[in-house]
Amino acid sequence: MPFRMILSFLCLLCINQAIADVRLPKIFDSHMVLQRNKPIPVWGWADAGEKVTVELSGSGITKQSKTIKAGKDGKWILRLNAAEAGGPYQLVVKGKKNVLTLDDVLIGxxxxxxxxxxxxxxxxASDNAEEEIAAASYPLIRHFEVxxxxxxxxxxxxxxGEWKTATPENVGQFTAVGYFFGRELYKKLGIPIGLINTSWGGTIVETWISKEAMKSFNEFSDVVDAMPVSMDALGEKRKTTLTNAINELQGGIPASGDVQSWSSASFDDSEWKTIEVPGNFDRKDFQYLDGVVWFRREFILPDSLTGLSVALSLGTIDDVDATYVNGIKVGGTASKTATGRIYILEPSQLHAGKNSIAVRIEDFGGRGGFTGKPEDVKISRGAYEQSLAGIWKYRIESYTNNNQFAGPNDAGTLLYNSMIAPLIPYAMQGxxxxxxxxxxxRAYQYRKSFPLMISDWRNRWKEEFPFLFVQxxxxxxxxGDSRKGSSWAELREAQAxxxxxxxxTGxxxxxxxxxxxxxxPTNKQDVGKRLSLQALKIAYGQNMLxxxxxxxxxxxxxxKAILTFTDTGTGLIASGKYGYLQGFEIAGADKVFHxxxxxxxxxxxxVWSDEVANPVAVHYGWADDNMEANLFNKEGLPAAPFRTDTWKSITEEVRFK
Structure with a gap:
């Protein structure tokens, strides 16, 4: 072969290798569900100026084929025509170098x-999990976890990410609220349902809002200006916050010599702070703390057990522990295990009367602490049990500098950027x-921050889609209650x-x-069902309660205060076996509720009380725990908690920082 031809061949080969594959976002995959009756955005990346063709075809649908040219930045987007529910179909994306074929695509x-x-x-982890998983034969319900x-x-x-079908093999890891919501819709509508699960436990609303939207709200503007510019800076900010919290709690990290006495029965822990056991020590004041924390408490050995062995149960612990009774090590684990900690205490390790327990827990990452159930934390022998759940003393020995110093709540916008923005403009119903x-x-501020997030998402999708939420x-x-204030009641009010x-909104x-x-709460079935009622009315226009x-x-x-209500259906009832209303409180001008x-x-x-001659305000279900509130309509739906006054809230001055 002449040199010129060889050179030309090599140049052509280099050019072909330089051509990038046409690429789709991860949300586009086989088994996906596309939104019916709306234009269908399809987008991705290719070489600048490259022609990309998208085809949607299959039995029962008119084949669509559209071509677009990628921009100078390699990005492209087109919109297929709206289509009725159906499938399975095939979505094919063709570029110069490659072809992407997505099978089993549904429209719903x-x-x-x-x-x-x-x-x-x-x-x-929801009610009746085994039965629900076994019965999950819904091939037209699909789930995508972000x-x-x-x-x-x-x-x-x-x-x-990948789309998965609702089968017994898959459904156990679906969002329970989303799945039960989708199942109700499927039963009512009879068409494919796609669920995009983008959620993260323990997160605040501010992290789900875009930077531009936060900047538009004057209470967030300064916070946005102070946001870190890199993940390293974000981590340092979190580390500083954690270090300051530890310093405030206990004056810093102790010297190694001090720690050696913490297991002793005679150690004075009177200056240690208290914590509820069981519980995660890294989910409240010390978010994302990984390291070593000690816990101490005492118990009284009854005379009937003197001279006998006793079982000490601590439930599950995350991650490893070393456990001491009266200064003697009685057990521990050297590696992470999900089994409960049960240690047998011999008579020689126990004292008549007062005994001390010290537990050293080391958390390598993620959640840390006593993670079992309260009933699992106890001493026992035969029929005798003494609960050890409740208040323990605790002190931090050390913490680990790891990547968890950067968490989703450490600044606004963090989850919008990574878990919402990549989904836009995927077509959806709501x-x-x-x-x-x-x-x-920060319940009072939630009155503004929550609607801000909803409006932000709607602006990004350029659509006033239905937004349904759970109180x-x-x-x-x-x-919390009416007398000393309830932040949870105020948050429910902000939601309403x-x-x-x-x-x-619903x-x-x-x-x-x-x-x-x-x-x-593990009853997610009724949560999904009540959300579906809102969807059927707001999104699908059904004339219903x-x-x-x-x-x-x-x-x-x-x-007496006479209260009127809307959405009473066929009438009001007091739910429960006693047949009378509960959860109502009334106050006069002194603002004291009875x-x-x-x-x-x-x-x-x-509503009335013999202690209030001139009623001014009524509260209903105004407490953190408002389980007893029992006003319903005859259709079985509960009245929303409320207050008739506008008196100052306990969270009114608290702001996101």
């Missing part, structure tokens, strides 16, 4: 499922949202006010199916 209803841990909560990552700048793609627990301390369930977070602030009220002792009674107005008649009697009369609720 797509919903974004977002929020914190109660949205992330999987089917496998990877949990943070970013200081908007990302154009996800790092990974969003469901379960979040707020982590914002309860906080009953949970005894801080024993969002319904007035923005159109096409709220599922679930205080009756919460768990006062567990921030993660979608929610429980909503407070409308109050009138006074003597010492438990009230309440009756349903002629479709209204009459």
């Amino acid at each position: 209803e797509v919903w974004i499922c977002s929020g914190q841990s109660n949205m992330q909560w999987p089917v496998s 990877p949990r990552e943070i970013s200081l700048a908007p990302k154009d793609d996800l790092s990974k 969003a469901i949202w379960y979040q707020g627990e982590s914002n309860a301390g 906080l369930a009953s949970f005894n977070a801080n024993n 006010l969002t319904l007035q602030a923005l159109p096409r 709220m599922a009220v679930i205080h009756d199916i919460g768990n006062p002792k567990n921030i993660h 979608s929610q429980g009674p909503q407070f409308q107005s109050m009138q006074k008649e003597g010492n 438990w009230a009697k309440a009756e349903i009369q002629n479709g209204k609720v009459v």
Whole structure:
């Protein structure tokens, strides 16, 4: 072969190798669901100026084929024509060098499922999990889980992800609220349902808002200006916050010699702080703390067990422990294990009367602490049990400098950038949202920050799509109530006010199916069902009752307050076996609330207390734990908690920093 021909061949080979493959975002994959009855955006990357052809075809659909030329930056986007629900179809994307073929593509209803841990909560940890998983034969319900990552700048793609079909093999890891919501829609609509699960436990609303939207809100503007410019800087900021918190708690990290006495029975721990056991020590004051923490408490050995061996149960511990009783090491684990810690205490290790326990826990990463159930933390022998759950003393020995110093709550926008921006402009019907627990301390500001996030997402998608959310369930977070204030009640109020602030929003009220002792109530089936009622009315235009009674107005008649409600359906009822209303309180001008009697009369609720001669305000379900509130309509939907006053909130001055 002549040299000139060889040279030409090599040049052509180099040119061909330089041509990049046409590429799609990770959200586009086989088994995906595309939104029906709306133009279908398809986008990706190729060489600058390269022609890209997208084809959608299959039995029962008119074949579509559209071509677009990539821009100078290599990006391209086109929109296929809107199509009716159906499938399976094939989506083919052709470039100069390669062809991408996506099979088993459905067209139906797509919903974004977002929020914190109660949205992330999987089917496998929900009520009747075994039965639900075994019965999950819904080939037309698909689920895509967005990877949990943070970013200081908007990302154009996800790092990974795949669409999975609702089968017994897959459904256990689906978002439970999303799955049960989607299943209800599927049963009512009979068409494919796509669920995009973009959620992260423990996260605040501010991290889900774009930088531009945060900048537009004057209360966030200075915070945005002070945001770190790199992940390293973000990590240093978090490290500084953690270090300052430890210094404030205990004056810093102790010297190694000091720690040696912490297991001793005679050690004086009177200056140690207290913590609830079981619980994660790195999820409140010391978020993302990885390292070593000591815990201490005492128990009384009854005379009947003197001279006998006793079982010490600590439940599961994350990650490893060394456990001491009266200064003697009685057990421990050298590597991470999910099994419960049960150590047998011999008579020689115990004292009559008072005994001390010291537990050294080392957390390598992720959650750390006592992670079992309260009933698992105890001493026992035979039928005798003594609970050790409750208040323990604790002190931090050390912490590890690792990448967890940069977390999703360390600045605004971090999850919008990494878990929302890459999804835009994927066509969808709407969003469901379960979040707020982590914002309860700033409940008053949530009145603005939550609607800001919703409007931000709508602006980004350029569509006023339905946005449906879950009001906080009953949970005894801080024993909050009308007398000393309740941040959870104020957060619920902020959520309810969002319904007035923005159109096409809906709220599922679930205080009756919460768990006062567990921030993660496991009845996700009814949560999904109540969200689906809102969707059927708001998104699909069905003329139906979608929610429980909503407070409308109050009138006074003597010492009684007369309350009227909307959404009463076929009538108001008091749920429960006793047949009388609970959860109502009433106050006069002194702002002191008293438990009230309440009756349903002629479709209204009459509230009074012998201790309040001239009522000024009524509260209903105004507490962290508002499980007892039991006003429903006959259709079985609970009334939303409310207050009739506008007196100063306990969270009114607290701001995001």
